[in-house]
Amino acid sequence: MNTKTRVALLYGGKSGEHEVSLKSAASVLRHLDRARFEPVPISIDKQGRWQLQDPRRLAESNSESLPIFADAQEIRLATDAQGALAAAPIAANGEAAAIDVVFPVIHGPLCEDGAMQGLLELAGAAYVGSAVMASAIGMHKDIAKRLAGLAGLPIAPYLVASRRDYRRDPTAVAAAAKAALALPVFVKPCNMGSSVGVHKVKSWEELGAALDDAFAYDTKVLIEQGVDAREIEVAVLDGDPPFASLASELNAGPQHEFYSYEAKYLDADGATVDLPAKLEPAQMSRLQELAITAFTALECSGFARVDFFLDRVSGEFYFNEINTLPGFTAISMYPKMMEASGTPYPALITRLIELALERHAERAGLKTDYAG
Numbered sequence: 024m025n026t027k028t029r030v031a032l033l034y035g036g037k038s039g040e041h042e043v044s045l046k047s048a049a050s051v052l053r054h055l056d057r058a059r060f061e062p063v064p065i066s067i068d069k070q071g072r073w074q075l076q077d078p079r080r081l082a083e084s085n086s087e088s089l090p091i092f093a094d095a096q097e098i099r100l101a102t103d104a105q106g107a108l109a110a111a112p113i114a115a116n117g118e119a120a121a122i123d124v125v126f127p128v129i130h131g132p133l134c135e136d137g138a139m140q141g142l143l144e145l146a147g148a149a150y151v152g153s154a155v156m157a158s159a160i161g162m163h164k165d166i167a168k169r170l171a172g173l174a175g176l177p178i179a180p181y182l183v184a185s186r187r188d189y190r191r192d193p194t195a196v197a198a199a200a201k202a203a204l205a206l207p208v209f210v211k212p213c214n215m216g217s218s219v220g221v222h223k224v225k226s227w228e229e230l231g232a233a234l235d236d237a238f239a240y241d242t243k244v245l246i247e248q249g250v251d252a253r254e255i256e257v258a259v260l261d262g263d264p265p266f267a268s269l270a271s272e273l274n275a276g277p278q279h280e281f282y283s284y285e286a287k288y289l290d291a292d293g294a295t296v297d298l299p300a301k302l303e304p305a306q307m308s309r310l311q312e313l314a315i316t317a318f319t320a321l322e323c324s325g326f327a328r329v330d331f332f333l334d335r336v337s338g339e340f341y342f343n344e345i346n347t348l349p350g351f352t353a354i355s356m357y358p359k360m361m362e363a364s365g366t367p368y369p370a371l372i373t374r375l376i377e378l379a380l381e382r383h384a385e386r387a388g389l390k391t392d393y394a395g
């Protein structure tokens with residue numbers, strides 16, 4: 024009898040971060056503890072098609088990005104009459120593959136924002152990472168900051184503008200920004216990532232063009248006080264209490280105004296990393312405390328990477344954002360920070376799967392009807 028836990032690795036995704044996911048998934052497949060786990064790789068192509076891939080065939084490709092073989096069997100997630108989860112064939116003559124837990128190794132909108140998590144909930148799946156609400160909040164820069172602020176985390180001042188208001192009266196939006204904030208300001212779409220649509224505005228004449236571009240990506244946009252900032256990140260791993268890693272610092276190269284899309288993905292020398300970040304011990308422990316507070320306040324599960332700004336002038340840490348499905352190649356920041364803090368990548372994967380199963384078992388024990 025097969026006693027290994029069958030782990031569905033979801034990868035690809037109908038998202039702008041499809042390629043990053045292929046890399047993360049290749050790392051996870053390579054480092055999954057095969058003594059305990061059996062991988063069930065499921066690709067999602069850019070059209071949103073789900074296919075069951077053969078792990079041996081994937082391993083043979085030996086590439087840095089996990090391939091999606093277009094001839095693989097098309098499947099959907101389904102539960103049988105006993106509630107057991109499977110990758111169920113679409114074709115009548117196909118074969119189903121049983122699943123015990125899902126690891127969504129995917130990023131970006133529809134993958135990380137609660138939509139996928141909702142689908143997994145409906146399928147009754149145990150899955151790695153945050154549930155619907157925390158995923159959705161983590162993706163929403165305004166609501167995430169409001170909740171983190173309520174929990175006591177310092178937040179850089181910002182305004183939110185809706186596309187409707189902006190179209191109706193662009194001068195009023197600019198006037199509100201000028202009244203509340205000082206240059207430079209950052210303009211960013213509310214629900215994006217990877218610095219897409221983010222602009223540093225150094226003179227008020229540039230604000231209109233920045234807003235026009237940011238509104239191309241979202242109907243809500245943040246206009247935020249620019250901070251002369253060091254950019255510091257912390258990895259949080261769930262537990263009772265959650266664990267915060269050593270922080271790392273990202274230094275965008277001098278050729279970049281900020282940690283832009285170009286610095287992140289296009290320029291091989293776009294940024295350097297200090298791990299651990301060069302901080303005083305007291306700063307490091309305050310940061311770890313703030314990261315755990317954010318993780319808890321937003322009701323995250325499993326793991327999250329929490330990103331801060333350290334104001335060079337005031338020495339204050341500002342909460343910037345939380346990533347509920349952080350980049351997860353073996354050399355991504357989240358795994359690197361955990362490794363530097365004592366949990367190597369393979370053990371981290373194992374722990375995340377265990378946490379998913381524990382949470383699922385706990386929730387399965389809750390009453391779903393009122394017995395009086």
Ligand SMILES: Nc1ncnc2c1ncn2[C@@H]1O[C@H](COP(=O)(O)OP(=O)(O)O)[C@@H](O)[C@H]1O
Nearest residue numbers: 209215216217218219221247248249250281282
């Ligand atoms: N208020 C700010 N002050 C200084 N730099 C900022 C500010 N907001 C954003 N940035 C810069 O823009 C980058 C991307 O912004 P961020 O809010 O992290 O969005 P994303 O989700 O796209 O990563 C940051 O890493 C930082 O370099």
Ligand SMILES: [Mg+2]
Nearest residue numbers: 217218330344
């Ligand atoms: Mg960011």
